[in-house]
Amino acid sequence: MMVVSKPKKISYWKRSSNARIALLYLLPSIILFSVFVFYPMFRTIYLSFFLTDQAGEAAIFVGLENYTYLLESDAFLNSIKATFLFVLYTVPTGIIIALILALLANEKLRGIGIFRTIYASTMGISVAASSVVWLFLFHPSVGMFNKLLNIFNLPQIEWLLDPTWALFSVSLSTIWLNTGFSFLIILGGLQNIDEHLYESARIDGASYWYRLKRITIPMLSPTLFFIITISLINAFQTFGQIDILTKGGPSQSTNLIVYSIYKEAFINYQFGTASAQAVFLFICILIVTILQFKLGEKKVHYQ
Amino acid sequence: MRLWKKLVLYFLLIITSLILFFPIIYAFMISFMTGGEILSGKLLPSTFSLDNYVKVFERLPLFNYLINSFVVSLGVMLGQLVVCSLAAYAFVFIPFKGRDFIFFLFISTMMIPWEATMIPNFFTIQKLDWINTYQGMTLPFFALAFGTFLLRQHFKTIPKELHEASQIAGLSKFGFFFRVVLPVSKTSLVTLGAYGFLTTWNMYLWPLLVTTNNSVRTVQIGLKQLQSQEVATEWGVVMAGVIVVIIPTLLLLFLGQKQLQKGLTQGALK
Numbered sequence: 001m002m003v004v005s006k007p008k009k010i011s012y013w014k015r016s017s018n019a020r021i022a023l024l025y026l027l028p029s030i031i032l033f034s035v036f037v038f039y040p041m042f043r044t045i046y047l048s049f050f051l052t053d054q055a056g057e058a059a060i061f062v063g064l065e066n067y068t069y070l071l072e073s074d075a076f077l078n079s080i081k082a083t084f085l086f087v088l089y090t091v092p093t094g095i096i097i098a099l100i101l102a103l104l105a106n107e108k109l110r111g112i113g114i115f116r117t118i119y120a121s122t123m124g125i126s127v128a129a130s131s132v133v134w135l136f137l138f139h140p141s142v143g144m145f146n147k148l149l150n151i152f153n154l155p156q157i158e159w160l161l162d163p164t165w166a167l168f169s170v171s172l173s174t175i176w177l178n179t180g181f182s183f184l185i186i187l188g189g190l191q192n193i194d195e196h197l198y199e200s201a202r203i204d205g206a207s208y209w210y211r212l213k214r215i216t217i218p219m220l221s222p223t224l225f226f227i228i229t230i231s232l233i234n235a236f237q238t239f240g241q242i243d244i245l246t247k248g249g250p251s252q253s254t255n256l257i258v259y260s261i262y263k264e265a266f267i268n269y270q271f272g273t274a275s276a277q278a279v280f281l282f283i284c285i286l287i288v289t290i291l292q293f294k295l296g297e298k299k300v301h302y303q
Numbered sequence: 304m305r306l307w308k309k310l311v312l313y314f315l316l317i318i319t320s321l322i323l324f325f326p327i328i329y330a331f332m333i334s335f336m337t338g339g340e341i342l343s344g345k346l347l348p349s350t351f352s353l354d355n356y357v358k359v360f361e362r363l364p365l366f367n368y369l370i371n372s373f374v375v376s377l378g379v380m381l382g383q384l385v386v387c388s389l390a391a392y393a394f395v396f397i398p399f400k401g402r403d404f405i406f407f408l409f410i411s412t413m414m415i416p417w418e419a420t421m422i423p424n425f426f427t428i429q430k431l432d433w434i435n436t437y438q439g440m441t442l443p444f445f446a447l448a449f450g451t452f453l454l455r456q457h458f459k460t461i462p463k464e465l466h467e468a469s470q471i472a473g474l475s476k477f478g479f480f481f482r483v484v485l486p487v488s489k490t491s492l493v494t495l496g497a498y499g500f501l502t503t504w505n506m507y508l509w510p511l512l513v514t515t516n517n518s519v520r521t522v523q524i525g526l527k528q529l530q531s532q533e534v535a536t537e538w539g540v541v542m543a544g545v546i547v548v549i550i551p552t553l554l555l556l557f558l559g560q561k562q563l564q565k566g567l568t569q570g571a572l573k
Binding site: 016018019021022023025026028029030032033035036037038039040041043044047055056100101104105107109112115116117118119120121122123124125126127128129130132133134135136137142144147176179180184185187188189192223233236237239240243244258261262265266271274275278279281282285286289 | 309312313315316319320323324326327329330333341342344385386387389390392393397398399400401402405408409412413414415416417418419420421422423424425426427442443445446451476480501504505507508511512523524526527529530538541542544545548549552553555556557560563564565567568
């Protein structure tokens with residue numbers, strides 16, 4: 001029996017040799033993902049069923065009470081509403097602006113590189129720096145916007161202090177900040193489109209708009225789809241602008257979900273309800289990603 | 304192209320560039336102005352004096368913050384390059400059972416937003432006693448699914464013959480990785496490096512959570528401090544701070560824009 005089983009053992013050892021070596025290369029990633037992504041995700045779900053103490057340890061099991069509490073809390077429902085409004089304000093506008101800029105910057109003109117660099121520049125600017133600059137632009141008395149309104153004899157606006165304007169103002173600064181990245185991605189997509197497609201269309205005498213509708217947009221659809229997904233996810237994750245511009249105010253009109261989680265956890269020390277909110281954020285992003293996978297394969301035209 | 308069409312295009316390009324770049328130019332101009340000039344709403348400073356820049360370095364340990372930002376950004380950049388390239392190599396060049404499953408695990412990390420895990424992560428760092436340390440600021444970001452995919456795409460374009468030839472030449476797996484794969488993938492490594500540096504330099508929420516004193520604070524937190532200290536009066540100093548903070552990343556972007564654009568689109572779409 002020994003004689004029979006021995007070669008089998010060796011062959012298994014040999015067969016798995018590749019797997020062992022591969023594991024060695026993958027080990028750093030696997031350990032880091034386990035410690036800083038998978039474990040904390042499960043821990044967040046776990047904590048969302050508990051009341052916690054100051055050290056973030058689970059203290060009392062409350063089942064779904066954190067969730068029912070949130071669904072009945074005006075503050076949380078308001079935060080959800082603000083988040084969805086913010087997504088609605090920033091994502092479509094941001095992508096359309098970036099698309100227009102990319103189309104402009106894709107023309108073959110002398111000096112186009114300078115314009116490309118300028119369009120991409122906001123990608124190099126941090127959320128903190130951008131927010132501080134916009135804080136100044138929105139300033140009630142010395143800010144640029146109110147000075148402009150003044151020139152045209154229009155009533156002054158409390159951009160960040162008026163609940164009807166604050167979310168709009170934060171959205172404006174966010175669209176500006178994200179333009180660079182979206183532009184760069186869309187320009188990359190435009191440059192990947194095969195030139196020959198345009199040449200034959202030009203011979204047929206197709207107009208610019210016809211070419212845009214029939215060649216550019218369909219060929220660009222994978223890129224657009226990607227940037228829509230990334231923009232949606234980014235919008236759900238917004239934090240820095242809120243912390244510097246409004247602190248979630250006025251009257252919670254800009255209390256977006258991540259800011260709400262941050263406040264609940266690190267200011268109010270309610271880690272249980274904060275975790276329940278985090279689970280909600282996770283589900284939102286999960287839905288966006290799954291939609292990308294499902295719709296992406298069907299509706300988008302791949303080369 | 305007809306002349307009038309060219310003119311219209313240049314007009315549109317210039318107008319949109321001015322609008323888009325205005326906040327940065329304006330911040331730059333403000334950074335040289337005195338309080339009075341700012342109040343009167345001028346667009347250009349009367350002199351380009353560096354007073355505000357001197358003041359901002361006095362108000363804040365901005366020099367230390369800059370060093371911290373460099374250390375943290377370079378740390379994450381190098382960490383990501385090592386961790387991601389090792390993983391990408393295994394995915395491309397070592398066929399093994401369970402590869403699809405591990406690949407799926409990597410993909411699934413992209414569906415988990417960092418903010419949804421920050422509470423337990425904060426406590427992990429606290430339990431490790433890593434609050435106010437460089438490792439607490441950098442280590443959680445070393446593994447990156449996006450980076451692994453980006454490099455994997457590039458590694459896949461390396462001809463199989465090269466792999467076979469290196470095996471015949473008696474090169475070990477690590478030798479092939481280190482001596483062949485990495486050198487021919489320089490462009491992707493540079494792209495991922497620039498991306499990692501840029502995103503880490505601009506990181507805001509995590510440094511806010513894991514720093515409680517000035518020892519390892521980054522420039523982004525410095526800006527928050529500056530803005531909350533200066534109540535409306537000294538906007539010139541605040542803007543000087545902003546300019547100091549954005550110069551390194553703007554430079555990096557200007558230099559690496561083409562690379563970044565190519566790399567990001569490739570990593571995203573294939």
